[in-house]
Amino acid sequence: MWMRTAGGARRLGAAGSLAMAVGGLGAGSLPAHDPWGLWQQRGSLTTVVLVCAVLAYAGLTLLVVAWWADRRRVADERPSRGDRVRETLVTLVWWTAPLLLAPPLYSADVYSYVAQGAMVLEGHDVYAHGPSVLGPDSLGADAAASVGGNWTDTPAPYGPVFLLLAKGVVWITGGTMVPAVWGMRLPALAALALIVWSVRRLAVECGADESRALWLAALNPLLLMHVVGGMHNDGLMIGLMLAGVVCALRGRWLLGSAVVGLAMMVKSPAAVALLFIAVIVVRGGRGTAAVRVARALVGPVAIAASVAVAATLLAGTGFGWLRTQSVAASVNTPLSLTSDIGLAVGHLARLAADTDPMAVKNAIQTLGLATALAVIAWLAVRSLKGRLHPVPALGLSLLALVALSPMVQPWYLLWGTATVAAGGQVRSGGRLVGALMVLSTALVYETQPSGHTPAYGFVLGAFAAVLAVLALRRGAGRRDRVAAGQPALPLPRPRTEQDQPVDSQAMAWRAPSQFKD
Numbered sequence: 001m002w003m004r005t006a007g008g009a010r011r012l013g014a015a016g017s018l019a020m021a022v023g024g025l026g027a028g029s030l031p032a033h034d035p036w037g038l039w040q041q042r043g044s045l046t047t048v049v050l051v052c053a054v055l056a057y058a059g060l061t062l063l064v065v066a067w068w069a070d071r072r073r074v075a076d077e078r079p080s081r082g083d084r085v086r087e088t089l090v091t092l093v094w095w096t097a098p099l100l101l102a103p104p105l106y107s108a109d110v111y112s113y114v115a116q117g118a119m120v121l122e123g124h125d126v127y128a129h130g131p132s133v134l135g136p137d138s139l140g141a142d143a144a145a146s147v148g149g150n151w152t153d154t155p156a157p158y159g160p161v162f163l164l165l166a167k168g169v170v171w172i173t174g175g176t177m178v179p180a181v182w183g184m185r186l187p188a189l190a191a192l193a194l195i196v197w198s199v200r201r202l203a204v205e206c207g208a209d210e211s212r213a214l215w216l217a218a219l220n221p222l223l224l225m226h227v228v229g230g231m232h233n234d235g236l237m238i239g240l241m242l243a244g245v246v247c248a249l250r251g252r253w254l255l256g257s258a259v260v261g262l263a264m265m266v267k268s269p270a271a272v273a274l275l276f277i278a279v280i281v282v283r284g285g286r287g288t289a290a291v292r293v294a295r296a297l298v299g300p301v302a303i304a305a306s307v308a309v310a311a312t313l314l315a316g317t318g319f320g321w322l323r324t325q326s327v328a329a330s331v332n333t334p335l336s337l338t339s340d341i342g343l344a345v346g347h348l349a350r351l352a353a354d355t356d357p358m359a360v361k362n363a364i365q366t367l368g369l370a371t372a373l374a375v376i377a378w379l380a381v382r383s384l385k386g387r388l389h390p391v392p393a394l395g396l397s398l399l400a401l402v403a404l405s406p407m408v409q410p411w412y413l414l415w416g417t418a419t420v421a422a423g424g425q426v427r428s429g430g431r432l433v434g435a436l437m438v439l440s441t442a443l444v445y446e447t448q449p450s451g452h453t454p455a456y457g458f459v460l461g462a463f464a465a466v467l468a469v470l471a472l473r474r475g476a477g478r479r480d481r482v483a484a485g486q487p488a489l490p491l492p493r494p495r496t497e498q499d500q501p502v503d504s505q506a507m508a509w510r511a512p513s514q515f516k517d
Helices: 006-027 047-075 081-099 109-121 141-146 160-173 177-206 210-217 221-229 234-249 253-264 268-284 289-315 337-353 357-384 390-403 410-422 429-443 455-476 479-483
Strands: none
Touching: 006 047, 006 081, 006 221, 047 081, 047 210, 047 221, 047 429, 047 455, 081 177, 081 210, 081 221, 109 141, 109 160, 109 177, 141 177, 160 177, 160 289, 177 210, 177 221, 177 234, 177 390, 177 410, 210 410, 210 429, 221 234, 221 410, 221 429, 234 253, 234 268, 234 390, 234 410, 253 268, 253 289, 268 289, 268 357, 268 390, 337 357, 357 390, 390 410, 410 429, 429 455
16 A cells, blocks of 8 residues: 555645644634734634535545555664664654745744733743733734633743744744744754754663664654644743753753753753653763762752843843742643542532532642652662663653643643653553553644634543544554564663563663763
8 A cells, every 4th residue: 555655654744734733724723813914814714614624634634544554664674773773763754844835823822922922021020920911003013912811811822932932033024923933943953953953862861772762753644733733832831941951961961951951941850851850960971979969969950040040130031930830730721630520529528518619639749749759769769770761751851740730731741751752661661652552643633723622522532532542453463563563663672570560670761871961
């Protein structure tokens, strides 16, 4: 079948991306006002909008199908490693190119970014006010009018590094909608390039296959639609965070901590990486054990904190970001397990004992975060003992944080996916990677091209998840693939206790031979 060839899957995915971009012209997250007249809203029930929405959904489905079809290529070990990586990068270019000039897709967050950049440029306190503070003559007026209702009066939860980038885009473009959006897509593309660079090098450090890691991390439709199409700054956070870990594994932990500090000044969850840089310092540094432990406890945090202070002073935004990290949690998202449980238990408690349901919800959310921190600490200890490489340990930690967070968006899954993809030494990794494939497939349908979250999105996501599970089971049962040396999943077969014990030296990760910092 032509779709199973590398060229066939590549063309199919490119056609899907092109359909998404064209459909976005009528059904995407369009601005309230576009002086250029390129991106005009056409109501919600017009024929054009419906046709464009169907086209965008069809294109997304083609991209997902192409992604699954392309895993046959990355699983084939007959071509050389370099050839497979080259083919993967070419496919990435094909699938990304149609989205470059598209309007915002699957999210209106980019309008918040532009509006907040205008606020910084005009001297407003982004950590005290939302985009609604901008007047009609402001450079960010059109962007502020296009911000979703939940975020119009919400202060920025982002760090000063990202706000500086947004300020620069507004200053260069004058806040005009189309060029401002295209300007915000440039950091998204830089983030994609940084993710590719980092994943390749982390895969080498962890003994994983580069092309398979890139398939899951960079070719993932969830990343393409939300980082390239939606321009979410999570991509920049992930890229900087992984680049910092690369530096640490190569012996430059001071530089790595500084780069992670920059990632934190985009979004704060990158701080989890500092814990595993500390593990790298203890396991691979020079000096006595006491010296290494002291260096690990103080060094990474001190360097990252210094970068945060310097970035804040340079941006001139003040330290308000310290108090706005929890503002997003005030918006209920149906993907948050702890929020859903908290709401359900809270309503039951109100019926039984007239208890404040919000107090119950907040308590369960806090319990969820505490559990996530306990899981992260446990993974760090396992990594410190040499039973788990710091890279997959970091990926699992980020996945745990997302699963137990009070606010979860579909693209949050990407925080840990890229890291897990690069760290192919996770025990039972086949099941984990399969779960990430299924979740990635399901979550792409959770949001409309306009960025809204309809009820039918969850139905489509559940249906896609069922099909993905069936595809995995069917692939795992094909003996002819095994006979041909083609594994059913794109990452290496998980180790079992019969292969090598968990506490054997073979499971230990390779530490840097010499630290340069």
